[in-house]
Amino acid sequence: MLKQGALSRAFTWLESGPVTMITTKDGRKNNVFTISWTLVLDFTPRLAIVTGAWNHSFDNILKNKECVICVPGADLLETTVRVGSVSSTEVDKFKEFNLKTKIAALVQAPLLADCLACVECKLVDYVPAHNLLVFDGVKLWENSSRKEKRVAHAIGDGAFVLDGTVTTAYREIMADKVPAGSLRIK
Numbered sequence: 001m002l003k004q005g006a007l008s009r010a011f012t013w014l015e016s017g018p019v020t021m022i023t024t025k026d027g028r029k030n031n032v033f034t035i036s037w038t039l040v041l042d043f044t045p046r047l048a049i050v051t052g053a054w055n056h057s058f059d060n061i062l063k064n065k066e067c068v069i070c071v072p073g074a075d076l077l078e079t080t081v082r083v084g085s086v087s088s089t090e091v092d093k094f095k096e097f098n099l100k101t102k103i104a105a106l107v108q109a110p111l112l113a114d115c116l117a118c119v120e121c122k123l124v125d126y127v128p129a130h131n132l133l134v135f136d137g138v139k140l141w142e143n144s145s146r147k148e149k150r151v152a153h154a155i156g157d158g159a160f161v162l163d164g165t166v167t168t169a170y171r172e173i174m175a176d177k178v179p180a181g182s183l184r185i186k
């Protein structure tokens with residue numbers, strides 16, 4: 001079950017560059033699409049994605065100035081790829097791919113209940129020259145009950161890397177660079 005987490009560690013879910021599913025609302029209906037071009041711009045967290053008018057979700061984000069960035073586990077990778085291979089103008093992806101939702105706290109777009117983490121986001125800037133959308137994360141939800149903890153990373157050629165070994169062996173060396181409240185991996 002998704003539970004509220006400390007916003008101070010929200011960026012840690014995105015810094016490793018996972019493939020994400022992003023929900024939006026177009027006024028009436030929820031939409032979801034897949035984004036692998038994500039970026040952490042600051043710990044606060046300030047987060048960015050790259051997308052544009054070729055996706056229906058882009059119009060929703062510009063209109064409502066919000067979205068939810070969700071991080072699926074590797075067990076949801078096939079679903080994530082399918083979600084990114086069809087437009088919500090053609091199908092109801094929530095029904096088609098059996099995506100369970102929960103009501104978010106601060107935005108209208110829904111949380112994806114089976115994801116490992118969901119960051120509710122408010123749009124703070126749009127840089128058309130680079131199709132860059134910049135967000136402030138305003139609430140973090142985490143799902144510690146999922147068995148699959150690995151996330152997937154897109155190489156970009158249709159292949160993916162699934163998380164391997166996680167090490168904290170070098171944390172001490174960069175201790176003064178690790179922001180307070182950000183420890184997620186114990």
Ligand SMILES: Cc1cc2nc3c(=O)[nH]c(=O)nc-3n(C[C@H](O)[C@H](O)[C@H](O)COP(=O)(O)O)c2cc1C
Pocket residue numbers: 019031032033034035036037038050051052054055056057058080081082083084085086087088089154
């Ligand atoms: C693995 C994967 C990664 C993707 N990453 C991006 C991305 O970073 N930026 C983007 O604009 N589209 C990306 N897409 C494409 C969109 O998810 C896709 O066009 C989607 O169908 C748009 O849905 P919508 O029209 O309902 O918004 C990706 C698709 C896949 C399968």
